[in-house]
Amino acid sequence: MIEPLLQPISIGPCPIKNRFVMTAASLCRCTDGLVNHETIDFYKARAKGGTGLLIAGAAGIDPHRRSRSGMMQICEDTFLPGLRHLTEAVHQEGSKIFLQLLHPGAYASPKEYGESAPLAPSAYVSGLTGIQTTEMTISQIQEIIGYFAQAAVRTREAGFDGVELCASVGYLIAEFLSSATNHRTDSYGGSLENRMRFLLEIADAVKEAAGQDFPLMVRLSGADLIPNGNAMDDFVGIGKALEEHGADAISVTGGWHESRIPQITAQVPQGAYRFYARVLKQQISIPVVACNRMNLSIGRQALLQGDCDLVGMCRPLLADPELVNKFEQNRTREIYHCLSCNQECLDRVFGGMPVGCTINPKIGHETQPSQCRDHGKKILVIGAGISGLVYAGAAAADNEVTVWEKSGYFGGAGRILFQLPNWHDGKAYLDALYQTCLRQGVTFRWHQDATPALLQTLLETHVYDKIVIATGAQLGTPDFPMEDGAKVCSMQEWMEKDWPLAPHTVILGNDFRALEFALFCAKKAGTAAPESAFYAEWFPPFPPPTVHHCVPSVTCIGPHRKPGAGMAKSVLWAVLKEARHSNLNLISEATVHHISPSEVLFQQGDNLQSIPADLVILAHNWRPSKLASQLPSLPAELQDRITVIGDAKAPARITQAVQTALAAAMDLPKTF
Numbered sequence: 001m002i003e004p005l006l007q008p009i010s011i012g013p014c015p016i017k018n019r020f021v022m023t024a025a026s027l028c029r030c031t032d033g034l035v036n037h038e039t040i041d042f043y044k045a046r047a048k049g050g051t052g053l054l055i056a057g058a059a060g061i062d063p064h065r066r067s068r069s070g071m072m073q074i075c076e077d078t079f080l081p082g083l084r085h086l087t088e089a090v091h092q093e094g095s096k097i098f099l100q101l102l103h104p105g106a107y108a109s110p111k112e113y114g115e116s117a118p119l120a121p122s123a124y125v126s127g128l129t130g131i132q133t134t135e136m137t138i139s140q141i142q143e144i145i146g147y148f149a150q151a152a153v154r155t156r157e158a159g160f161d162g163v164e165l166c167a168s169v170g171y172l173i174a175e176f177l178s179s180a181t182n183h184r185t186d187s188y189g190g191s192l193e194n195r196m197r198f199l200l201e202i203a204d205a206v207k208e209a210a211g212q213d214f215p216l217m218v219r220l221s222g223a224d225l226i227p228n229g230n231a232m233d234d235f236v237g238i239g240k241a242l243e244e245h246g247a248d249a250i251s252v253t254g255g256w257h258e259s260r261i262p263q264i265t266a267q268v269p270q271g272a273y274r275f276y277a278r279v280l281k282q283q284i285s286i287p288v289v290a291c292n293r294m295n296l297s298i299g300r301q302a303l304l305q306g307d308c309d310l311v312g313m314c315r316p317l318l319a320d321p322e323l324v325n326k327f328e329q330n331r332t333r334e335i336y337h338c339l340s341c342n343q344e345c346l347d348r349v350f351g352g353m354p355v356g357c358t359i360n361p362k363i364g365h366e367t368q369p370s371q372c373r374d375h376g377k378k379i380l381v382i383g384a385g386i387s388g389l390v391y392a393g394a395a396a397a398d399n400e401v402t403v404w405e406k407s408g409y410f411g412g413a414g415r416i417l418f419q420l421p422n423w424h425d426g427k428a429y430l431d432a433l434y435q436t437c438l439r440q441g442v443t444f445r446w447h448q449d450a451t452p453a454l455l456q457t458l459l460e461t462h463v464y465d466k467i468v469i470a471t472g473a474q475l476g477t478p479d480f481p482m483e484d485g486a487k488v489c490s491m492q493e494w495m496e497k498d499w500p501l502a503p504h505t506v507i508l509g510n511d512f513r514a515l516e517f518a519l520f521c522a523k524k525a526g527t528a529a530p531e532s533a534f535y536a537e538w539f540p541p542f543p544p545p546t547v548h549h550c551v552p553s554v555t556c557i558g559p560h561r562k563p564g565a566g567m568a569k570s571v572l573w574a575v576l577k578e579a580r581h582s583n584l585n586l587i588s589e590a591t592v593h594h595i596s597p598s599e600v601l602f603q604q605g606d607n608l609q610s611i612p613a614d615l616v617i618l619a620h621n622w623r624p625s626k627l628a629s630q631l632p633s634l635p636a637e638l639q640d641r642i643t644v645i646g647d648a649k650a651p652a653r654i655t656q657a658v659q660t661a662l663a664a665a666m667d668l669p670k671t672f
Helices: 037-048 077-092 138-157 172-177 197-210 232-244 274-281 296-304 315-319 323-328 346-350 386-395 426-439 452-460 491-497 512-523 530-538 569-581 626-633 654-665
Strands: 009-011 014-016 020-022 053-060 096-102 162-167 216-221 249-253 288-290 310-313 378-382 400-405 443-446 466-469 473-475 488-490 504-508 553-557 585-587 590-595 599-604 607-612 615-618 622-624 642-644
Touching (some): 037 053, 037 077, 053 162, 077 096, 077 138, 138 197, 172 197, 197 232, 216 232, 232 274, 249 274, 249 310, 274 296, 296 310, 310 315, 315 323, 346 569, 378 386, 386 400, 386 426, 386 466, 386 654, 452 466, 452 626, 466 626, 488 491, 491 512, 491 615, 504 607, 512 553, 512 569, 622 626
Parallel strands (some): 020 310, 053 096, 162 216, 216 249, 288 310, 378 400, 378 466, 488 615, 504 553, 504 615, 553 585
Antiparallel strands (some): 009 014, 473 622, 590 599
16 A cells, blocks of 8 residues: 555646645745745755645735735746746656745735735725725726736746635635625625635636636635634635636635634644544545644544545745655654744744744755865764754764763753643654764764863864864853742753642743743643643633643743743744633743742832742753853863854754754855
């Protein structure tokens, strides 16, 4: 039997070699809407990595109302040469590529429309942008239908294998479909039949203009998940109508961008939204793509259970363009799994910046040459955390690399971080880093500590040509008094020893690390399965999870004005909502003065206050490790042979740990 994920399939007349689909995402890397080498490098790498179908774009279709410059455009013939280069590059690697066509509608900003208000089916204030829209006239509706048809013709001329209409997540077509935003009283509003008219006329126009044999896929939201929006029954009705109007496949995502229910953050269990695809597949005969937080195991299960026909992924293929090849070659432990942190992808795109990835800084430069900074050297890496593993795996391509680790395991602080509720995908990432090191011939020595004197000897005697310090960060000693009898420990100590929570537990710190740790503590007593707990928390009609005992009182207290400092904005709102659901007490702009066996005394504004505390856990004041701080004591002539990376250089996010490690190991293009 052929592995389900690797079985071929067709969308209309287009054959696809496997069931993997890379879903569309604006890379914000185009120059004035023109495809450039960065965009081509990006898609070429995913095609070379084995992905069966790539959905490029989204691409703008309106010549008068162009989105920001980083977005791909297909509204004029001017854009065709670059698009042809893109399709040729993907086809050379044996993959198929569709282009997603999009009109932003209410989600556009006025500056993209020459300071005029964004167009929408009705006049209302957008729930995402807060901007007043203008109701479209019938002539404007017909004009934009024509733009979609013309864009589809250009799509075929550019060599794409098919076209996808973005009718999801709150853009213009979705705004017509939804009763929450479509308040029209003419033939384009009111009943679902009327609200579908705009989409169906676009589908008909695309088929007529580009050819009945040119595959058409439509991206739909399984439900709007906004007040007064479409529910699942409406979605099924739209899907059935699309099949009747010649659609060749439907890609199913979650709700709208402005939905206050998490869609793709780590709070969402893997595959939690595939039930939308399952319901639709039972009603139509054309292929259905299941999306949102899909991974290999869930995707395989969904195919076997008949939930879908293809598996849509985006961020997993940002993190590892070789994901499909590694799966096909039985190298799954080497896959760099997406952390679902949104720090460098979703946050950057919504900020109008080029898309990136926390664990893959080579996005957009995949085919540009890079080489090891050192050649034929014996290199010692101190520390087997994230930065140490990234450096060792990269440098070992052209050097003899040894890693010393004072503990008996790899991962460093990542082993602690990835136990927290929103970082569980990180365990597989650590394993992939380690497997890469082993494949590259890196030698590991466990339970091996290092001191400045030992490092000096190793360098002076030329046992090693170079030493890389990747010892991470540690919690600094509190600078406030603690009475005898106060039960105080660090976040690392508490997690490693698995101590129970006290009736009144206080977490000191309120940055992103401390907030997620506090949420972990607040949820620790819950025993519901992740999927049922998620539905109960975010979808009230679902039955609540079973909790076998009460969660102790947990307070998170720290100096930042807003809790979660340093966390991705696209994630923070959901984490804060989880905190409220979990009855986590958040105290901000507070300075701790004193800890006793029964309370924490703190200053907030002009007021000195106290809170009961039977257990205090330190989760702030991170500083470079002791070894890193002792390096200036070494002779100056040895300093050039020592490199400090990751948190040992400056405590920061995983992004910086990966980037500093890779930059230290590789001579990268200047554009990185």
